[in-house]
Amino acid sequence: MSNYLLYRIGQRIALSLPLKLAYALGVFISDINYIFARKDRKSVKENLRVIFPEKPENEIRVLGRRMSRNFAKYLVDFFRFPMMDAGYIKKNVKAENFQYLDEAIAKGKGVIILSAHIGNWEMGGIAIAQMGYPLWVVALPHKNKKVNDFFISQREDKSVKVIQLGMAVRKCFEVFKRNEILALVGDRDFTDDGIVLEFFGKPSVFPEGPAAFSLKTGAIIVPGFMFRNRDDTFTLRMEKPIEFNPGSDRKNDIRNLISLYKPLIEDYIRRYPDQWFMFRRFWVEKI
Numbered sequence: 001m002s003n004y005l006l007y008r009i010g011q012r013i014a015l016s017l018p019l020k021l022a023y024a025l026g027v028f029i030s031d032i033n034y035i036f037a038r039k040d041r042k043s044v045k046e047n048l049r050v051i052f053p054e055k056p057e058n059e060i061r062v063l064g065r066r067m068s069r070n071f072a073k074y075l076v077d078f079f080r081f082p083m084m085d086a087g088y089i090k091k092n093v094k095a096e097n098f099q100y101l102d103e104a105i106a107k108g109k110g111v112i113i114l115s116a117h118i119g120n121w122e123m124g125g126i127a128i129a130q131m132g133y134p135l136w137v138v139a140l141p142h143k144n145k146k147v148n149d150f151f152i153s154q155r156e157d158k159s160v161k162v163i164q165l166g167m168a169v170r171k172c173f174e175v176f177k178r179n180e181i182l183a184l185v186g187d188r189d190f191t192d193d194g195i196v197l198e199f200f201g202k203p204s205v206f207p208e209g210p211a212a213f214s215l216k217t218g219a220i221i222v223p224g225f226m227f228r229n230r231d232d233t234f235t236l237r238m239e240k241p242i243e244f245n246p247g248s249d250r251k252n253d254i255r256n257l258i259s260l261y262k263p264l265i266e267d268y269i270r271r272y273p274d275q276w277f278m279f280r281r282f283w284v285e286k287i
Contacts, residue, residue, distance in 0.1 A: 004146040014079035030072035040279045066274035097238040104220035110176030116187035124226030129159040134180040176217040202283040211257040
């Protein structure tokens, strides 16, 4: 309940302040929290060290602090979803390469927008829905019902339809049958069925979902990423659809398909390391 009250208080403050002032307050609170969040701070530094083994310690510290500040802005944006109509999106979000998404939809088998925990993937979904695309997302349910309902309403009030993880498979198939869009993140596994692959040279667990759904249904995988620009506007960029010819071994096909889009996720993380919000130890020690 306390978390729910904090979210509601945070939203009320974010909605009542001008955006720049709300960002400034969020960054101030983030800086204080970062001092005391030793476990998170350590995990962030360890992750950044794997990505950039050549960088000196002071640069790693700066990236970690910037990541914490960007995450604070991400939360401000999330709280301000009620203000984000189509006009707001048009003014603040630059959409790039949407012909790839339109071409994939024209195939008639449904589309998987593959993203990662980079920039503001939640707001990216809002932007796509406000542009008129039929968008669904798979979300991990929160243990607290009030918190869970709050998160769902934030998305669904802006036309993003939510499928909770525990009931995902059947509903996802229905999305593809209607030739609609399902957005999935491909950089973190929330189940016990992930695939271990090299990620920045070390083993990590990737979710099977995007690859497995594509192979089962023929849905086209279109990578898409929403990242923050220096002036706090956003760029929502689609990448070329992932082309893959499956064989007869399902498990091997899943592994090979993930291996095709994994380098793209690595590339975006290298370009925007202070916008990859991973506050836990990401890599596994043993395969």
